[in-house]
Amino acid sequence: MQLHELVNTFGQDLQRRYGERVHKLTLHGGFSCPNRDGTIGRGGCTFCNVASFADESAKLIPIEQQLANRAGEVDRARRYLAYFQAYTNTYAEVETLRHMYEEALRGADIVGLCVGTRPDCVPDAALKLLAEYQQQGYEVWLELGLQTAHEKTLKRINRGHDFDAYDVITRRARALGLKVCCHLIVGLPGETAQDNLSTLKRVVDTGVDGIKLHSLHIVEGSTMAKAWQAGRLEAIGLEEYCDTAALMIQHTPAEVVYHRVSASARRPTLLAPLWCENRWLAMTEIGRRLDATGAQGSAVGAPFVYTQPQCQR
Template identity: 35%
Template sequence: MEEKKERYRKYSKYLKDKYGEKVYKIPINLPVTCPNRDGECGKDGCIFCGDVGAGFESLENTLSVKEQLSKNIEYISKRYKAKKYIAYFQNFTNTYMPISNFRKYIEEAAKVKDIVEICVSTRPDCINTRYLEVLDEIKRKYGVEITVELGLQTVNYKTLKKIKRGHTLAEFIDAMRNINYYNFESCCHLILNFPWDDMEDVIESAKIISALGVKQVKLHSLYILHNTELGKMYNENEISIISVEEYVDRVVSFISHLHSEAVIQRLAGRAPKESTLFCNWDMSWWRILDMIEERLEELDFYQGKQCDYLNGKAVRRFV
C-alpha cells in the first residue's frame, strides 16, 4: 500500500526528529497582564480576548513555575511514559514585566529536570533585545532551546486597528528581526477568518511570514466569547463568519504559499465551551483538520507549492 504523502511540515514530527522522541508541551500561567489591558497602549484588550486570555487549560498562577511544571510532569510521565518537555509560558504577555522578574521565571523553568525547551508567548511590541539577551544567556547556561511565539493574528494593518490589537505590522517585523539575530526558534499566531479579511490577506500573511524567516506557525479560526466586544458585535449581527468550507480553502492556500521549511504547529484550535458563542462551526477540530487534508489532496497542493515570490522573482530568468 502506497504511503500517504505528507503535504505540510507537522510540529509533532519536527519535535520527534529534533529530540529523538515525543516531547510534551506544558503550559505555565504567570501572574501577568498585557499592555493592551493596563493602559500602556489600551485598556480593554483585543475585541476577541476573554478575561482568562489563552490559558484556560493552565494551572492557577498562584503556583510557582516549578510547582506547575512538577505537577504536570508527574501526571504526564505516568500516563504517557514521557521523558522530555517544553515549558510553555502561554498566557497573556510573558515579557511584559521587569527584566529581573522575567529572568527569575525563565531560569526557574530551565532548572527543572527534563525540560529541553522553553517557549515564551508574547506580543510584537513587547520584544526588546535586553529580554532576548536574558533568554540567550539562559540557553547557553542550561542547554535549553528557546522559542519565542508572537501573536500577530493578521498582516492586514487595518484589521489590526479594527480589532484594537494595540500594535501594527511594523512592530512584528521589528520583533522578528531581533529574534532572528539571536537565532531562536520563532512562531507566529494567525487567525485566518476575521470578518474584515479576505483571501488576499491570507496569501499575504503566508508571504510575509516566509520573507521574515518565521520558523513555526499556529493557525486557528476565530472563536467568539461571551462578554467581549466581538461577542456583542456577533450577537447584534454586525459581523458575519465565513463558512467552514471557505476557511478550509484559506488554510490550503496559506499552506501552498508558505515557505517549505516552516513548521506548522496547528491548523485549527479549541476554545472553552462554557463561555463560547461561536467556535469551529460547532464541529470538532479534528474534522476540520480532515477537511483540510482532503482539500490538499484534491487540489494536489502542498506546502511551498506556490512559494515562488522570494529572492527577486522578476529577475530569476536572468540568473
C-alpha cells in the first residue's frame, strides 16, 4: 500500500478538497526569533540551525520573486500554498505581517497561507489577521513549533516556553476557525518512545488539525552539534524512529492531517543521523509498519502505552 492509503497525508487531503495537486512554496520573510534576539533568550533552541532547512539568502529576495522561483522548481502543480517557514513568522507588528502575507496572496495561483511560528509569539492581532484571510476563503494553517509537551525537555533544549503556552494559543486559534498544525520531534535528548506518545496524547487532547513529525536532526552550528561531537549525545536510529512514528500515527485520530512523517537535511550541515539525508527511507519503513500492524487511527481508544512493535518484515 502507498503511504496515503495508510495515513491521512496533507497532499492527499489537499487533492481531495481542491480536486488537483496543491504544493507548498517555502518563503523566507526575513523574520527574527525572540529566542535569539534577547527578548526571551539568546542562542535559540539547542537543535536549531535555520540553514539546515531554509535558504538564508532568500530573505534578500522579494516575496513575489521567491514565489516565482519556487513555483518554477515544482512539477505537476498549478495551485500553491505560501509557506512562511524560517524563524518566527508572526514576530512583527501586525501591519508588517499584513503587508507580507498579502504580498504572498496576490498571486492568482495562491490558495492560502501556512505560517510557522512559536506558540508564545502569536498575539491576538496576528490571530485575528489570519482569521480574516480564512474568512475570505483562503486556506490558512497556523504551524506551531511545540516539539515536546514535557517541561523538562523544553527547558533542556532552551525552547523558552512551556506546554501551557501551546495549549492556550491552540485553543484561541481553533476558536477563530484557524487550522493548527503541531510540529513534534522524536529523538530529543532524554526522551523515550513513551514520552513521545505522552506528548501526542496531550496534543490530541488539546485539539489539533495537523501534525508534522520528524526525527531529531543534529546539524552543524547548533548547540547539540557540540554535544554530539563530544560523544555526549546519541542520534536516533532509523528503526527506533520508524517504530515510534508508526505507533504515534496509529494513536492519532483519522481526521488529523499529517503534513509530514519524516524530514531530510543535507551534508555537510547534517551531522547525524545520516539516514535523514533521504526522507523516503523513513517514509517507506513507516508505511511497512502501518501496513503490517494498522493504519492511522487504528489504536485510537487504546492506552497510550509503548510496546515493542511486532512488525512483519
